[in-house]
Amino acid sequence: MINSGKKNTIRPAGSTVIFFIFSSFLALLMASQALAAESEVSITPAPLRFTSVSGDERKFEAHHWIKDNYVGGIKEFSLYSANPEEKISMVSEGHAFIDENDLKGELEIEKEDFGFLHLDYKEFSRFYDNTGGAYRRFTTFKSANVDRELELEIGHLALEVGLDLGKLPDTVFFYEREFKDGIKSRLTWAGVTEGSIIRYIAPAFQEIEEVVDIFGLRMEQKIQGFDVKGEQKWEISKSELMREERWRSTTAAAADRKIRNQIQEPQARFMSTTLEAERWSKDEKKFGGVAYRYVHLNNQEMENIFEMNENRVVTNFANPKQIRNARADNDYDSHTWVASYLWNLWPSTNLVGRLKTERIIGHGNSLYPDDTTAGAPDGIINTTARSVTDSNIYRFGESISFRNTSISRTALYGELEFEQARNWLSEDRLSLAGQSAASANDTFSRETITHIGRGVWTLGARILPTDHLDLTTHVRQRWSNNDYDDTRETDPTGSTARSAFYDELDVDITEYAFRTTLTSWIRVRPSFRYQLRLEDDRSRAENEVAVDSDANSQTVTLDLSYQPSADFLLTTAFSRQLLSVVSPAAASNATTAIPRFTADSNTWLFSVNYFPRPNLTTTTSFLLTHARNFDDFSDRGIPMGADFDRVDLTLGLQWAVNERLTLSPEYGYSLYKANADAEVGDYLAHLFSLEFTLGW
Numbered sequence: 001m002i003n004s005g006k007k008n009t010i011r012p013a014g015s016t017v018i019f020f021i022f023s024s025f026l027a028l029l030m031a032s033q034a035l036a037a038e039s040e041v042s043i044t045p046a047p048l049r050f051t052s053v054s055g056d057e058r059k060f061e062a063h064h065w066i067k068d069n070y071v072g073g074i075k076e077f078s079l080y081s082a083n084p085e086e087k088i089s090m091v092s093e094g095h096a097f098i099d100e101n102d103l104k105g106e107l108e109i110e111k112e113d114f115g116f117l118h119l120d121y122k123e124f125s126r127f128y129d130n131t132g133g134a135y136r137r138f139t140t141f142k143s144a145n146v147d148r149e150l151e152l153e154i155g156h157l158a159l160e161v162g163l164d165l166g167k168l169p170d171t172v173f174f175y176e177r178e179f180k181d182g183i184k185s186r187l188t189w190a191g192v193t194e195g196s197i198i199r200y201i202a203p204a205f206q207e208i209e210e211v212v213d214i215f216g217l218r219m220e221q222k223i224q225g226f227d228v229k230g231e232q233k234w235e236i237s238k239s240e241l242m243r244e245e246r247w248r249s250t251t252a253a254a255a256d257r258k259i260r261n262q263i264q265e266p267q268a269r270f271m272s273t274t275l276e277a278e279r280w281s282k283d284e285k286k287f288g289g290v291a292y293r294y295v296h297l298n299n300q301e302m303e304n305i306f307e308m309n310e311n312r313v314v315t316n317f318a319n320p321k322q323i324r325n326a327r328a329d330n331d332y333d334s335h336t337w338v339a340s341y342l343w344n345l346w347p348s349t350n351l352v353g354r355l356k357t358e359r360i361i362g363h364g365n366s367l368y369p370d371d372t373t374a375g376a377p378d379g380i381i382n383t384t385a386r387s388v389t390d391s392n393i394y395r396f397g398e399s400i401s402f403r404n405t406s407i408s409r410t411a412l413y414g415e416l417e418f419e420q421a422r423n424w425l426s427e428d429r430l431s432l433a434g435q436s437a438a439s440a441n442d443t444f445s446r447e448t449i450t451h452i453g454r455g456v457w458t459l460g461a462r463i464l465p466t467d468h469l470d471l472t473t474h475v476r477q478r479w480s481n482n483d484y485d486d487t488r489e490t491d492p493t494g495s496t497a498r499s500a501f502y503d504e505l506d507v508d509i510t511e512y513a514f515r516t517t518l519t520s521w522i523r524v525r526p527s528f529r530y531q532l533r534l535e536d537d538r539s540r541a542e543n544e545v546a547v548d549s550d551a552n553s554q555t556v557t558l559d560l561s562y563q564p565s566a567d568f569l570l571t572t573a574f575s576r577q578l579l580s581v582v583s584p585a586a587a588s589n590a591t592t593a594i595p596r597f598t599a600d601s602n603t604w605l606f607s608v609n610y611f612p613r614p615n616l617t618t619t620t621s622f623l624l625t626h627a628r629n630f631d632d633f634s635d636r637g638i639p640m641g642a643d644f645d646r647v648d649l650t651l652g653l654q655w656a657v658n659e660r661l662t663l664s665p666e667y668g669y670s671l672y673k674a675n676a677d678a679e680v681g682d683y684l685a686h687l688f689s690l691e692f693t694l695g696w
Contacts, residue, residue, distance in 0.1 A: 039081035042695040046075040046097070048688070055683035058150065059672065061127035063646075066100060068685075073097035075691055087112035101125040101153055115163040123155035128185040129681065133201030136677040141192045141248050143680040144202040152182035152208060169221035176214040183207050186243055193249040193256045206243040212236070226279045235270035255317040257310040268299035287342040297332040313376075320372040324381065328366035335359045348406040356397035356419075364389045372436070382436040385429060392424045409464040414457075421452040447488035454480045470517045478509040504540040509533070527559040547584040554578040567611040575603040599642040601627040615656035623648040630678045643675035662693040 053060045053068045061067060074096045082089040094105030103123040110116040128150035134143045155178070162172040183205050190202040216233035241264040249256030278289030305323035309315045316322060340354045368385040371377040399417035424447075431442035460474030482505040510533070517527040533553045540546040555577045562570045579599040606622040629641030652666040668687035674680070 039079060040695075042076070042078045042693065043074065044076040044691055044693040045073075046689060046691045047072050048690040049097075050689075051685060051687045053683055053685045056129075056131070056672075056681035057683070058127065058130045059681040060670065060683045060685050061151075062129045063672065064670065064685075065125075065127060066687075067127075071097055071099045073099070073102070076693075101151075113164055115161065117162075118158075118160040120158040121156070123153065125182070126152045126154065126184070128152070128183075128205075130185065130203065130205075131681050132189050132203030133199070134676070134678060134680050135192070135199045135201055137197070138192065138194045138199070140250050141194060141201075144192060144248055146185070146203050146205050148183055148205060150183050150185050150205060152180060152184045155179045155181075169219040172218040174214075174216055174218065176212075178210075178212040178214075180208050180210040188243070188245060190245040190247045190260075191249075191256070192247070193251055193253075195250070198256075202246060202248050204243060204245045206241060208239070208241055210237070210239040210241075226277045229274075229276040231272075231274040233270075233272045233274075235268075237266075237268045237270075239264070239266050241265070254309050254315070258315070258317060259308045259310065259312060260321060261306045261308070263304045263306075264301060265303075266299060266301040268297060271296045285344040289340050291338045293334075293336045293338075295332070295334045295336075297330075299330050299332075301328045302326065303328075316372060316374055316377055320370065320374075320377075322371040322377050324369050324371055326366070326368045328364065330362065330364040333361045346406070349402065349404045352399075352401045354397070354399045356395070358393075358395040358397075360391070360393035360395070362389075362391040362393075369434070378435075381434040383434050383439050383442065384432040385439075385442040386432055387427065387429045389428075390426045393421060395419060395421045411462045413461070414459045416458075417456045419452075419454040421450075421454075423450040423452065424448075425450070443490075445488065445490045446486055449485050449487060451483045451485070452481070454478075468519050470519055471515070473514045474512075476511045478507075478511075480505075480507045482506070502539060502541055504538075504546065506538040508536045508538075523563045525559075525561040527557075529555075529557040529559075531555040531557075549584060550580075550582045552578075552580055569609040571605075571607040573603075573605040575605075577601050577603075595631060597641060598629040598631075599627065600629055601625055601642065617654040619650070619652040619654070621648075621650045630675050641678060643678045645671070645673045647671040660695050664691040664693070665689070666691075 049071045051066065051068050051071075057068045074094075076093070076095050078091075078093040080089075080091050088109070088111040090107070090109045092105070092107045094103075096103050096105075101123060102125070103121070105119075105121045107119040108116065109118075130146040130148065130150050132144050136142060157177045158174070159176075160172055160174045162170065165171060186204040186206050188204045189200045190204060191198045191200050192202050212235065214233065214235045216231060218229070218231045220227065220229045222228070241262075243262045243264075245260045247256055247258050272293060272295045274291065274293045276289065276291040278287065280287050303323060303326040305321050306314055307317065307321045314322070336356065336358045338354065338356050340352065342350060342352045344350045365388045366386070368387075369381040370383060370385075371379065372382045373380070397417070397419040399415065401415035402413065404412045426447045427445065429442060429444045431438040431440070456476065456478045458474060458476040461472070463471040465471065482502075484503050484505075512532040513530065515527065515529040518525060531554070533551075535551040537549040537551075538546055539549075555575060557573065557575045559573045560571070562572075577600065579601075580596050582596040603623070603625045605624075606620075608618075608620040610618045612618070623646075625644075625646040627642045627644050630643035631641050647670065649669040650666065651668075652664065655663045657663060666687075666689045668685075668689075670683070670685040670687070672681075672683050674682055
């Protein structure tokens with residue numbers, strides 16, 4: 001199991017140390033020259049931010065991304081310095097709340113005719129609710145939670161050093177590190193049993209340690225009027241993952257209280273080479289560019305699954321899930337060619353065309369050993385499933401777009417894009433005997449050709465009928481059609497199992513948006529926006545009829561800003577969202593049909609800014625979200641639909657004491673009240689904070 005203690009995950013290692021030493025020396029040299037000039041500095045300390053939460057603290061943190069209790073730090077820091085004589089400048093900014101793991105810092109130093117250095121670091125945490133679903137008919141386990149604090153730290157470090165080498169190509173060296181460290185919730189909920197009823201509402205979590213190192217070189221040079229660019233990039237990633245699912249039950253059956261841990265260790269090495277050339281015509285009416293990219297990816301993954309009883313003793317139940325040292329290895333190579341052309345036909349009209357060709361070759365093999373000895377596993381592999389896969393993909397893409405402003409007060413735009421793909425896939429799976437005889441269910445072979453067609457078209461316009469009216473609208477449709485043809489397929493002896501089940505999968509998405517705004521109309525600025533999204537997923541399994549799933553949403557938003565005087569501004573908004581998801585289960589017989597999931601909601605927002613004095617500003621904001629979608633289908637599953645009330649209120653004050661000092665106290669109120677029949681976890685929170693800004 002992963003050690004979930006904190007680590008210094010971001011520490012560079014190996015050859016990157018030399019790069020950092022060189023870059024740090026260069027930064028100090030350039031910064032010493034920049035700081036010789038006058039500088040502008042601003043800092044906003046936040047010495048006090050205290051949050052008091054009554055109720056579900058974890059849900060509050062997940063909703064607001066801030067921690068309960070006391071947090072202090074620096075909200076904003078900025079530094080600007082320039083030395084015109086040395087032609088050098090430096091800009092730095094950032095913020096830091098260490099207790100909340102909210103950090104950001106940027107440093108950019110540039111010296112004319114020499115080069116630049118850019119350093120960027122940011123780190124933040126995502127918080128997750130530790131509860132699962134709810135089932136109101138249960139008494140002991142109406143809901144369940146994870147007895148862990150679910151927090152995932154996410155970070156990114158980027159360093160770029162650019163050198164101006166005169167007649168030689170402009171050169172940029174870069175290094176990046178991305179990391180994740182912590183625990184997040186997963187949606188693979190486990191079962192909860194009371195009596196003879198089981199509902200999958202027990203939450204699951206996953207421990208994550210992930211590090212990605214990226215480094216490379218970019219070069220650019222002008223050759224015979226062409227801008228020629230090249231990039232060589234390498235990427236190394238390594239992860240350790242552990243997911244846990246824990247069943248709950250009021251029965252005496254040990255299988256109803258089992259614990260399952262899945263441990264994965266994926267690693268990957270990525271390399272890409274990119275070459276580009278582009279050029280404008282002499283009259284600057286035409287622009288053309290071509291590019292080629294080669295990618296090689298090699299990855300491996302180890303996996304273990306441990307199924308245990310409630311005391312964490314490894315145990316095989318009726319359907320054993322003990323996997324030991326499973327391994328997969330994959331290689332991926334792709335070649336991509338792209339060409340683009342822009343033509344300014346007239347001052348009011350331009351056309352852009354693009355072409356793409358791609359070839360992908362993939363190979364993979366895996367071993368999946370299991371230990372199925374009844375009761376306590378004996379550590380000896382019973383059978384191993386061995387798979388070998390090969391794929392060969394060709395992709396072709398075309399697109400054309402236009403923009404036209406020839407009609408007075410009107411801008412029209414449109415785009416048409418197509419992609420065609422042919423995917424040849426070969427898979428051969430064989431069961432290898434161990435302590436037990438080979439399994440007939442793991443013997444399978446197939447060869448499949450998938451024809452894929454995708455497309456997108458978009459039409460839009462911005463119209464200004466008068467000086468005070470602004471209209472924007474667009475409609476977009478996307479489609480993807482996948483046709484699976486098995487040219488070779490064998491049935492495993494004594495079973496009809498397959499590794500693939502679908503003959504067809506089609507996705508159609510239609511989007512429409514419209515917005516109108518009245519501008520400069522007395523002191524009132526109203527706005528109306530409508531958004532529509534319709535998604536239809538159609539699938540057809542082997543020897544079955546086609547089935548449809550739909551996900552539809554509509555959003556209507558009304559905004560109004562009112563400024564009766566220079567010292568008062570009122571902003572209000574109302575948003576109505578209609579959201580529903582329907583699966584094929586809704587069309588089954590009346591005793592087992594699962595209804596549509598709905599998440600309709602109404603949201604109101606009010607904000608007031610008042611300036612009673614030139615050096616004094618008061619702010620008030622109020623947000624209310626109201627959702628009523630509970631529908632009791634307890635006999636057939638868990639209740640469907642979002643059902644809650646949420647209130648957020650903020651009162652703030654900004655007082656400029658003098659030219660260099662500003663004080664900013666703030667109070668926040670937050671309430672979340674859920675329908676206990678559909679969701680668990682309410683909270684009431686009060687937030688107090690004090691900030692002050694110093695500048696010199």
